[in-house]
Amino acid sequence: MRFFGYLWPINEVRGAMPRRCVFYSFHFIPDNWRAATVRSIGSIEGNRPATDNEWQTIEAGGDASIQRWIAAQMNGRSCTVVLVGAGTANRKWINYEIIKYWNDRMGVVGIHIYGLMNSKELGTKGANPFDYIKHGASGKQLSSIVKCYEPAGYSSKERYDWICKHLSNAVEEAIEIRAGMTG
Numbered sequence: 001m002r003f004f005g006y007l008w009p010i011n012e013v014r015g016a017m018p019r020r021c022v023f024y025s026f027h028f029i030p031d032n033w034r035a036a037t038v039r040s041i042g043s044i045e046g047n048r049p050a051t052d053n054e055w056q057t058i059e060a061g062g063d064a065s066i067q068r069w070i071a072a073q074m075n076g077r078s079c080t081v082v083l084v085g086a087g088t089a090n091r092k093w094i095n096y097e098i099i100k101y102w103n104d105r106m107g108v109v110g111i112h113i114y115g116l117m118n119s120k121e122l123g124t125k126g127a128n129p130f131d132y133i134k135h136g137a138s139g140k141q142l143s144s145i146v147k148c149y150e151p152a153g154y155s156s157k158e159r160y161d162w163i164c165k166h167l168s169n170a171v172e173e174a175i176e177i178r179a180g181m182t183g
Contacts, residue, residue, distance in 0.1 A: 020171050023080040025097045031085035033118035041164050079107035079171045089127035107174030110148030117156035
């Protein structure tokens with residue numbers, strides 16, 4: 001539908017939630033396959049991940065290079081979705097991303113992805129990454145504020161379907177939680 005030369009997103013015209021742009025944070029190996037599965041859902045727009053070659057170049061530039069890349073990825077995003085696998089919690093750059101997004105007043109939410117199939121197998125459950133980060137103003141664990149969802153279901157398909165159904169709502173809720181917090 002066009003209105004004075006502007007193409008209105010159909011979901012905004014019908015009163016649905018606007019399509020959000022998010023940053024996906026995840027441990028690349030072994031979770032890149034599962035992360036790609038979630039990013040392809042399409043209910044929200046996600047970031048294009050760095051390829052192995054790009055990441056090697058970024059990483060070779062040191063911490064400052066990685067921080068610049070993360071800052072560039074944040075541009076235009078309203079939330080970060082931490083895709084939680086077995087090795088996600090307490091990783092240096094995942095912690096950095098969570099803290100940076102929180103401090104920049106963006107929504108933050110976690111989704112466990114261990115129950116999704118990769119090319120060969122299901123992963124094992126990882127710890128809640130928000131348990132390793134303190135909320136600056138209160139000193140509480142961030143996990144007492146930020147939600148980390150465990151999709152319902154016994155099969156990879158059932159968990160995928162749960163994520164498809166609830167991802168947009170989880171992002172909206174994370175944005176609302178952050179908007180209501182100080183510090």
